[in-house]
Amino acid sequence: MTTIRPYRPADRADVYDICVRTGASGADARGLYSSDALLPDVFAGPYVEYQPDLAFVVDTGRRVAGYVISVADSQAFADWYDAHWLPGFRERYPLTEATSQKEREAIGFGLDPHEAIVPEVDRFPAHLHIDLLPELQGQGYGRRLIRELLAALHGRGVPGVFLRMSPANTGAMAFYRRLGFEELPSSRSDAPALAIATNADV
Numbered sequence: 001m002t003t004i005r006p007y008r009p010a011d012r013a014d015v016y017d018i019c020v021r022t023g024a025s026g027a028d029a030r031g032l033y034s035s036d037a038l039l040p041d042v043f044a045g046p047y048v049e050y051q052p053d054l055a056f057v058v059d060t061g062r063r064v065a066g067y068v069i070s071v072a073d074s075q076a077f078a079d080w081y082d083a084h085w086l087p088g089f090r091e092r093y094p095l096t097e098a099t100s101q102k103e104r105e106a107i108g109f110g111l112d113p114h115e116a117i118v119p120e121v122d123r124f125p126a127h128l129h130i131d132l133l134p135e136l137q138g139q140g141y142g143r144r145l146i147r148e149l150l151a152a153l154h155g156r157g158v159p160g161v162f163l164r165m166s167p168a169n170t171g172a173m174a175f176y177r178r179l180g181f182e183e184l185p186s187s188r189s190d191a192p193a194l195a196i197a198t199n200a201d202v
C-alpha cells in the first residue's frame, strides 16, 4: 500500500535517486553531471541532514518514490550549510578549467545557499523542494505532501514557505499555481519564486 509518512535516515539513498531522476526541470538528470550525486548534494542531502523532521516521503511498500523536504528557517539553514556542508561539498566538486558550464552552474547553486533566499523571507521563512518519480505523478501525492508539510510548519509557528524553480518546469508551475502558491514580487521570469502561507487550504 502506498502511504505518506515522515522521513527516516534509511530513506536517504531513495531520496538521492528521486532527486537526480527529476533534476532536469522535472526530467531525468542521470548522466548529465560528473556525478549523479551532485544535484542531490545541493537540493536534498543537506536538507535531510539539517532538518529530517520536516521531510515527508511517499512509500510504495517497495521503496520511497517521492518526497517533500523543507527547512523552517532558510537563513539559519544557510548559515549551518556554510559551516557544516560547504567544506565537504567544495572538496567533492572542485571547480577547475575543465569544469563544463552546465556543471559550473549546478555547483554554483551549492556554493551559496544565501543567494536563493527571497527578500520576502520574513513572511515566508521556510523553503521546500518536492519531487515524485514519474510513476507517482498526477495522482494527488504532490498535493498531499504539501498539505502534510504546511501542517507541520504551521504547527511550529512558521507563517509561510517559498520555493525557487526552473522556468523550464511548466508542469511544476501549473501544480504550484493550482494549489494556491503565488509568485512573489521578487520572482523573475528567469528565476521564478513562489510562496504560500502555511495556513492555506490546499
Ligand SMILES: CC(C)(COP(=O)(O)OP(=O)(O)OC[C@H]1O[C@@H](n2cnc3c(N)ncnc32)[C@H](O)[C@@H]1OP(=O)(O)O)[C@@H](O)C(=O)NCCC(=O)NCCS
Binding pocket: 022, 025, 026, 027, 130, 131, 132, 133, 136, 137, 138, 139, 140, 141, 142, 143, 144, 164, 165, 166, 169, 170, 171, 172, 174, 175, 176, 178, 179
Ligand atoms: C510537480 C509535482 C511535485 C506535482 O505532484 P503531483 O503528485 O504530480 O501533482 P498532484 O497529482 O498532486 O496534482 C495537484 C493538482 O495540480 C495539478 N497539476 C499537477 N501537475 C500538473 C501539470 N503538470 N500540469 C497541469 N496541472 C498539474 C493537478 O491537475 C491537480 O489539480 P486537481 O486536483 O485540481 O486535478 C510532480 O509532478 C513532480 O514531482 N514532478 C517532477 C519533479 C518536479 O518537477 N518537481 C518540482 C520541482 S520545482
